Amino acid sequence: MLTKKILRIIKPDPLKLVLFFICLLLPSWALAYQVVSKTVSEETVTRGAVLQTVRMTTNEGPLNVYILKADLSDPYLKVDTIVGADGTLAKNQTVTAMAGRAGAVAAVNGDFFQMKESGRPIGLLYQGGRLIESPALRSDMYGFAVTKDKLPILEVFQFSGQVTAGNGKSFPLSGINKPGYLVMSDASSDVDSLLLYNSLWGPVSRGRLAGLTGVVEAVVKNGVVQQVLTDQPGVPIPPDGYVLRGHGQAARFILENLPAGSKVSYTYSVMPQGDKLFAAVGGQALLVEEGRLPAYFTQNIAGKHARTAAGVSKDGKTLYLVAVEKQSASDGTVVSRGMTQEELAEFLISIGVWRAVNLDGGGSTTLAARHLGDFNVSLINRPQGKSQRSVPNAIGIFSTAPPGKLKGLAISGPSVLIAGTKGEFTAKGYDQYYNPVRIEPEKVSWSAAPAAGKFEGSVFLPERGGTVTVQAALGSATGAAAVRVIGPEMLAGLVVSPSSISVEPGQSVELSVQVKTKEGETFALKSEDVRWAVDGTAGVIANGKFTAAAGPASGKIEVSFQGLSASVPVSVRLPxxxxxxxxxxxxxxxxxxxxxxxxxxxxxxxxxxxxxxxxxxxxxxxxxxxxxxxxxxxxxxxxxxxxxxxxxxxxxxxxxxxxxxxxxxxxxxxxxxxxxxxxxxxxxxxxxxxxxxxxxxxxxxxxxxRRPPAVFKDTEGHWAASAISNLAGRGVINGFPDGTFGPAQTVTRAQFVAMLAAALQWATPESMPAFKDAVPAWAMPAVAAAVARGVISGYPDGTFAPDARITRSEMAVMICRALALEGAGGSLQYRDSAAIPDFARDAVARASAAGLLQGSEGYFRPWDGATRAEAAVVISRVLALWLERGS
Structure with a gap:
């Protein structure tokens, strides 16, 4: 799709060409991802067409690419374009819906289109040998086409035309069924141009356009002008006619030469080989030229995206339709990284493409194909968006083979089974052209070799580990599929979800069980595969669903499988x-x-x-x-x-x-x-x-x-290490970014209040205190909570002094108020009792009596500061006493 009128143009200049050829001298891995591992699988779609799935692990994440290879020389293979939801450009449709409607066996999205304006494509469009839309008047947009004799063409297609009035006057025709776009001069394609719209455009003409006046439309039926309209809404397009639309000089030509009732005719040509084209879609840049990168890309959409390309082999007999996937899981994990335009070109060269063109990508990239034995196509890639995008056209692969006789059976079912579980398989028939044949499933006979289990109808019950070949037969038609069976000896344990149950009486809970292997793989088990039992009176279990008892109870659910067991504690509680x-x-x-x-x-x-x-x-x-x-x-x-x-x-x-x-x-x-x-x-x-x-x-x-204990570089063996680690684990205190705690650093008034508030978990009040000096933002919630609880009040001059060193006297007052310590603490027995200030004497006595603050060698040191280690120990004592008192 196009989010603007036309893609950004990259015009060649000498400097860019020099840089490009310098890059060619570098090894290819220097320009792209590095492949760590790669797997390629292949399945037949129909005679002459195979689908390859390439899964790579790269140094930049997973990368998935899907390749549809079609043999253009096969007489039963046809390539044709699929258009819109009803064969016109009026309404877009998803690729899978298009393919299903048209009966294609495979399809890939085609041209870039004006997503926000009309949904119509930009480039040329042929279907079944009929021109649907003419090429854009640009020299930088390549297209892909197949002639009536299946010759592929990847070129810049050109258009010329002429409208002739009954009076002999003529005017150049700029296009057929074109939406607005930018021509090479960056001017709008609608300005000073004459355009033709027939019923393949849709039921109604384009009419007047925003920002453009003087638009004239002439309605033509059976070669005769029916009416001429100026700046009017779109009008119905006659099924046996068309609408000529002109602006500027073209509008004057219509007004002066095409009055109602006059005759008019037109001619046009598309080059190259327009008269021989059978199917065609527009594209963007040429990606590969003669098996190499081109000198430059005429256009380049930068970045890693989902991408679509069409390419051909050197002999022109093999068509490659390629879809690159870009997708992430719901948890953000990359499923496929996508590709840059340069990476896509390199990849195409690596698989043997001789010439290739870039088609629409991003959310438009879609590849659909019919699996062997299926009557309908399936979506193969995961679209870059949440769902398939509706697009205007697609390149379809069709089988023209006649109905054949049953030749073989395509088997589908699990590729991995756990011994002791059941695997259901299905068989679908196909003929000698690899097209589907309806069969009666109940008549298919099933077996496994070696006999490591048994079949009950189409359900296989493996008994032991190993690789088993599942076989199906219906008359002379057979099919086989390899199945890996994991035996009990390879199982490591069971995982039950939820791991514990707490419900109200009568409630039900769905349970799921997974089994883990010794290699780290995880597989889901069905409820019927395991044994269930409820130990206790908590409730009952049926079909993997637990239903709680009618009243409060407890117990556990026991789950067992192949010698493994797991239990789920259950509690039934009042709401x-x-x-x-x-x-x-x-x-x-x-x-x-x-x-x-x-x-x-x-x-x-x-x-x-x-x-x-x-x-x-x-x-x-x-x-x-x-x-x-x-x-x-x-x-x-x-x-x-x-x-x-x-x-x-x-x-x-x-x-x-x-x-x-x-x-x-x-x-x-x-x-x-x-x-x-x-x-x-x-x-x-x-x-x-x-x-x-x-x-x-x-x-x-x-x-x-379950976090590891808090450990700091500078507290190992410290006398306060235990208190520091405990408080750090609780989130009460923190260390520094370099991994240290700084136990000897002094504590400020703001820091101590923050520790106290964090330890006692004071809630932040709605209003903040107004001190004359600024309190740091990180400390304001704690200071506000301390003020609200009467723990601090500030100094008489209205300041708090948050950055001032806190004294042991101030600590005593804050602690005493925070814990509401009651009663007198008795007489002060410290040698320096006289030095204790009056405002703190009672608080020091109470805190000392409670064992929260202690002196050293008989001294209290009331005016000394406190280190971070000392503060941690004091906070630990405060917390312990607070919890012990239960108040």
Missing amino acids: SVELQAEPGKDSEAVLDGRVRVRFPAGSANYPVKIQLSNAGIPVDLPEGFVPVEAITVTPEEGQKAVLNAPWRLSWNYSTAAVNARPAVLLWDPVQNKWREQPAKVEGEGQARIISAAVWGFGKLVLVDD
């Missing part, structure tokens, strides 16, 4: 429970006996109904976190809860599900990320409980943190 959080008393609720939610007295500032529900496992967790279960804890719809203190979550789990580090994550919609909640683990054996303190509502996930 949700509710609790009423009251400001003056404790409130709690338990979901399925495994999740307990408690709102301590005072945590909610007014009564609110809270709903605790099971939830689906999220798929957007950070890398390394494996989800186990998920719940939601939210206020009832329409209510808003404001927390004065965190609520408490206790989550029962088994070490069979969590074998690394358990953690609880909460989704933070403000910061748009998952935040780990402060938590501790209790219990022995397989039964464990993780208890978390949560500031917020929403979805929470119990995860198994």
Whole structure:
């Protein structure tokens, strides 16, 4: 297709030619991809036509190319163009639909076309010896044609014509059934030109055009002008006539010489060999010339794309229709990388093409072919877009052979089977011309050699591993296909999906099973291939579908196949429970006996109904976190809860599900990320409980943190290494890009507040504090949360001094307020107690009594700063005490 009026032209100049010939001196691999491995398969389409599939592994990814080779000398093979959805240019159609409608055995998309304007092609178009559309008036667009005696022609086709009025006056005819395009002067083909449109264009003429005035159309029927219109909408084209369309001088010719009732005639010629052309489509650049790259491409569409080309052998007897695939899987994995125009030319030369022309590519590239024994064509390549694109024309391959007698059977079915499974095969008949013959499938007899299994009708049941030849016979007609059977000795394990089930009573879940081989291959098993059993009262299973029991229950599904087994833990849980959080008393609720939610007295500032529900496992967790279960804890719809203190979550789990580090994550919609909640683990054996303190509502996930422990280059053997690694794993503190932590570096006021907020997971408030000095953006959420909780207030002059070194006295005050440490801490026993400032004396006493801050050699050092290592240890103690107190 064309997104603009015409493709970009590359005109030769001396410098480009010099560079091109320098490139010719380089080895071909320097200009393209490198092939690591390649496989080529071939199947017969009909007598004289074969389809080759080339799959390559290159240094730039996979690359797939499909080649349709047609023997032009075969008397039963015909090449013809297929046009549109109904044989006209009015409506485009997919290549497979075109081929099916026309009865072609294979087809490939043809010419470039004006996708956004009219959908009509740019170049010439012949079908069955009849001109559908004349060539473009350009010297840089090659076309492909086949003459009536099957001679292929790949040239720049030329057009000339003349319209003669009844009074003898004449005017040059610029084209037949042409859409607008750019001629070589870059002018519009519609300006100052006379064009003819017949019923092959479609039911209605082009009429007036946007941005072009003075367009005159003369409707002609049986050689007589019926009416003349100026700047009018399109009119019906007579089936036994045509419409002449003119602009500028051509419009004046019509107005002055073709009045209604006058006679008119026209003549035209197409070169070369226009009178002998049978089928033709337009194209773009010549890709191969006499088995070599041309001196330059007249046009070049840069980049790696899906591409289509038509080429011929040196003797002119073999036609090559080639489709290059470009496609990616849904996960972005490259299925086929596509080719540049230069790479396509090199590939064509490598397979023996003597002369070739580039056809439309990209999303238009489509190759359809009939598999042996099939009555209809199939799509062979995967289009570059999501689906097949409708195109204006295609090059079709047709079989003209008469109906023949049954000669052979084409077998289709699985090429790989697992011993203990079933493989269903089908047989289709074909005659001596390799065209399909209808057969009665029930009369086909099936066998396998060697006898490594048995057939039940057309279903094969392999019993042991090895290579088996599946054979079909119907009278004297036979067919065979090789099948690889994987025996039990080559199987490694089963994979069941989902790997665990958590559902509400009565719900159903579809299960799928895959078997892995020792070579790393994976194959899907059908539900009837495996044995199913439910251990426990969780529910029942039938045809691979699990249906949960009517009430809460637990158990596991056992799956077995060929000596392998796997199990899926099942939990049937109530959908949700509710609790009423009251400001003056404790409130709690338990979901399925495994999740307990408690709102301590005072945590909610007014009564609110809270709903605790099971939830689906999220798929957007950070890398390394494996989800186990998920719940939601939210206020009832329409209510808003404001927390004065965190609520408490206790989550029962088994070490069979969590074998690394358990953690609880909460989704933070403000910061748009998952935040780990402060938590501790209790219990022995397989039964464990993780208890978390949560500031917020929403979805929470119990995860198994399988990330490697946080290790820094400069903390190995350090006295604070354990605390640093633990907090780094929780995301409370971070190292530096060079892999160090900097344990001896001092901590600022902003940094310490950020550590404290991250450890206790304070939610970010809606409003930000207004200090006179600027707080860094990275610290502002933590500072705002600390201000909202009364942990910090700033200095009397209205500043916060975020970059100032924090003193141990200030740390004590912040910690005391954050934990709401109560009661007097007793008398200060430090040697430097007198140096402790008044604002911090009570806080130092309380923090010291709680074991959060300790002196050294009897000194507290109130005005000293804290290192990053010291801060990490203090934060660890704060977190442990906070969780231990359960408040």
